[in-house]
Amino acid sequence: xxxxxxxxxxxxxxxxxxxxxxxxxxxxxxxxxxxxxxxxxxxxxxxxxxxxxxxxxxxxxxxxxxxxxxxxxxxxxxxxxxxxxxxxxxxxxxxxxxxxxxxxxxxxxxxxxxxxxxxxxxxxxxxxxxxxxxxxxxxxxxxxxxxxxxxxxxxxxxxxxxxxxxxxxxxxxxxxxxxxxxxxxxxxxxxxxxxxxxxxxxxxxxxxxxxxxxxxxxxxxxxxxxxxxxxxxxxxxxxxxxxxxxxxxxxxxxxxxxxxxxxxxxxxxxxxxxxxxxxx
Amino acid sequence: xxxxxxxxxxxxxxxxxxxxxxxxxxxxxxxxxxxxxxxxxxxxxxxxxxxxxxxxxxxxxxxxxxxxxxxxxxxxxxxxxxxxxxxxxxxxxxxxxxxxxxxxxxxxxxxxxxxxxxxxxxxxxxxxxxxxxxxxxxxxxxxxxxxxxxxxxxxxxxxxxxxxxxxxxxxxxxxxxxxxxxxxxxxxxxxxxxxxxxxxxxxxxxxxxxxxxxxxxxxxxxxxxxxxxxxxxxxxxxxxxxxxxxxxxxxxxxxxxxxxxxxxxxxxxxxxxxxxxxxxxxxxxxxxxx
Ligand SMILES: [Zn+2]
Ligand SMILES: [Zn+2]
Numbered sequence: 001x002x003x004x005x006x007x008x009x010x011x012x013x014x015x016x017x018x019x020x021x022x023x024x025x026x027x028x029x030x031x032x033x034x035x036x037x038x039x040x041x042x043x044x045x046x047x048x049x050x051x052x053x054x055x056x057x058x059x060x061x062x063x064x065x066x067x068x069x070x071x072x073x074x075x076x077x078x079x080x081x082x083x084x085x086x087x088x089x090x091x092x093x094x095x096x097x098x099x100x101x102x103x104x105x106x107x108x109x110x111x112x113x114x115x116x117x118x119x120x121x122x123x124x125x126x127x128x129x130x131x132x133x134x135x136x137x138x139x140x141x142x143x144x145x146x147x148x149x150x151x152x153x154x155x156x157x158x159x160x161x162x163x164x165x166x167x168x169x170x171x172x173x174x175x176x177x178x179x180x181x182x183x184x185x186x187x188x189x190x191x192x193x194x195x196x197x198x199x200x201x202x203x204x205x206x207x208x209x210x211x212x213x214x215x216x217x218x219x220x221x222x223x224x225x226x227x228x229x230x231x232x233x234x235x236x237x238x239x240x241x242x243x244x245x246x247x248x249x250x251x252x253x254x255x256x257x258x259x260x261x262x263x264x265x266x267x268x269x270x271x272x273x274x275x276x277x278x279x280x
Numbered sequence: 281x282x283x284x285x286x287x288x289x290x291x292x293x294x295x296x297x298x299x300x301x302x303x304x305x306x307x308x309x310x311x312x313x314x315x316x317x318x319x320x321x322x323x324x325x326x327x328x329x330x331x332x333x334x335x336x337x338x339x340x341x342x343x344x345x346x347x348x349x350x351x352x353x354x355x356x357x358x359x360x361x362x363x364x365x366x367x368x369x370x371x372x373x374x375x376x377x378x379x380x381x382x383x384x385x386x387x388x389x390x391x392x393x394x395x396x397x398x399x400x401x402x403x404x405x406x407x408x409x410x411x412x413x414x415x416x417x418x419x420x421x422x423x424x425x426x427x428x429x430x431x432x433x434x435x436x437x438x439x440x441x442x443x444x445x446x447x448x449x450x451x452x453x454x455x456x457x458x459x460x461x462x463x464x465x466x467x468x469x470x471x472x473x474x475x476x477x478x479x480x481x482x483x484x485x486x487x488x489x490x491x492x493x494x495x496x497x498x499x500x501x502x503x504x505x506x507x508x509x510x511x512x513x514x515x516x517x518x519x520x521x522x523x524x525x526x527x528x529x530x531x532x533x534x535x536x537x538x539x540x541x542x543x544x545x546x547x548x549x550x551x552x553x554x555x556x557x558x559x560x561x562x563x564x565x566x567x568x569x570x
Contacts, residue, residue, distance in 0.1 A: 205490045241444065242442075254504050258504035
């Protein structure tokens with residue numbers, strides 16, 4: 001594929017995405033600028049604590065508000081001072097503390113702002129696997145703040161933000177679906193600058209481990225390709241090869257080796273598959 | 281037809297939309313625009329390709345659609361730019377709606393013809409239908425597909441040939457398109473005709489972890505999935521082997537029949553195959569009846 005095509009496609013996709021953003025957002029768009037747009041200018045934002053303000057920014061609705069006590073406890077921040085540049089200044093910003101007099105070495109406020117974002121993200125990664133953080137995120141999950149699974153047969157199951165790496169700067173945030181147990185890219189480019197490390201690898205699975213009732217109970221279905229109403233044989237060159245991926249069996253029905261435990265002993269013959277052909 | 285009726289009608293329809301798109305109303309001042317061009321240029325219609333004029337003109341291709349679409353002949357005239365201008369506004373609106381429906385139904389038939397497939401292939405290569413949202417599909421391009429060929433039942437979905445699953449379109453404009461305008465067969469037909477487009481399948485799978493440790497229940501499920509994949513692979517390989525053996529047997533049988541009139545050997549050999557004869561004869565076939 002030519003490069004030119006790529007460019008055109010990117011443009012095209014951007015256009016679609018931005019448009020979708022308009023549709024989805026309506027009221028809650030605060031803007032990527034650092035100051036609120038309407039009426040509430042500097043005086044308005046300054047009265048707001050930094051954490052609350054940061055979480056209210058456009059594209060930041062995946063974040064929970066980390067409790068001040070958690071940030072103030074040095075133990076919770078162990079190791080972060082060596083990862084985040086201008087750590088002290090960034091921490092002061094997050095906690096809304098007046099900068100000390102000797103902070104003249106900071107060349108530019110925007111650098112501290114970037115550091116504060118990174119520091120907040122990494123504190124957030126640790127906070128959301130605590131009891132209190134999990135509870136806050138569970139509430140956000142139930143309120144649908146993270147969106148839904150794009151997979152048709154997941155029937156709009158709510159998803160949670162999830163990183164594939166705990167180190168900052170490796171990859172942007174992804175979304176985990178507890179129904180298909182798979183990862184998806186966020187639907188909007190607004191989340192393309194959110195680091196996956198701000199949510200971490202553990203949180204999503206911890207959440208459903210601690211709150212198993214959040215996992216939806218949806219009839220498992222596997223897409224069955226057809227031509228003129230006929231299933232395509234797996235012996236065909238373009239026949240199905242990936243149905244294993246969406247095969248889902250309650251782990252209670254499986255032994256440690258992944259064999260089905262059934263009275264009939266009819267191994268590997270999934271009843272789920274047969275519920276498919278209603279369309280024809 | 282020409283005339284400014286399209287502009288007029290554009291505004292009527294724009295009024296019906298949730299939002300008026302400014303740039304569209306700007307470009308729509310072209311008096312001589314064809315209906316199909318106008319339709320394709322509208323926002324939200326990016327998934328449609330241009331149906332060949334000859335295809336629409338051949339009434340044989342439209343068999344049965346007259347009972348499916350209200351004001352069929354006026355709608356067809358509108359699509360082919362032959363509609364008289366003497367319709368009142370209300371009527372025109374109704375015909376316009378029918379014309380879009382008719383175009384969609386013709387589109388579903390056209391895109392599974394040889395030429396229709398090539399047109400959609402071009403769009404696929406340009407990623408006009410978006411990319412798979414599944415992280416491990418690495419942005420593989422998608423194709424539109426229906427879950428029902430019957431109009432007004434289900435909206436269009438997007439098929440990824442890498443994970444072989446279907447997804448909802450991101451944009452609400454696309455998510456509200458009738459699936460019947462694409463049909464259940466289209467992407468699979470495309471891959472039957474162009475099997476070289478089928479990407480190599482990956483066994484890569486997301487593994488959830490808590491503090492670096494795999495989860496016991498997930499590990500069990502993954503072993504079960506592996507088992508299903510291996511069984512399927514074994515069946516496919518046996519099918520391919522069976523087909524080759526069968527072909528060889530047929531050649532041998534022909535040779536044998538040409539030499540002496542011996543017949544028994546063929547059957548014996550066939551029984552030694554691990555799979556049943558019906559399985560081997562079906563291998564390589566395009567589809568089997570379920
Ligand atoms: Zn899902
Ligand atoms: Zn995919």
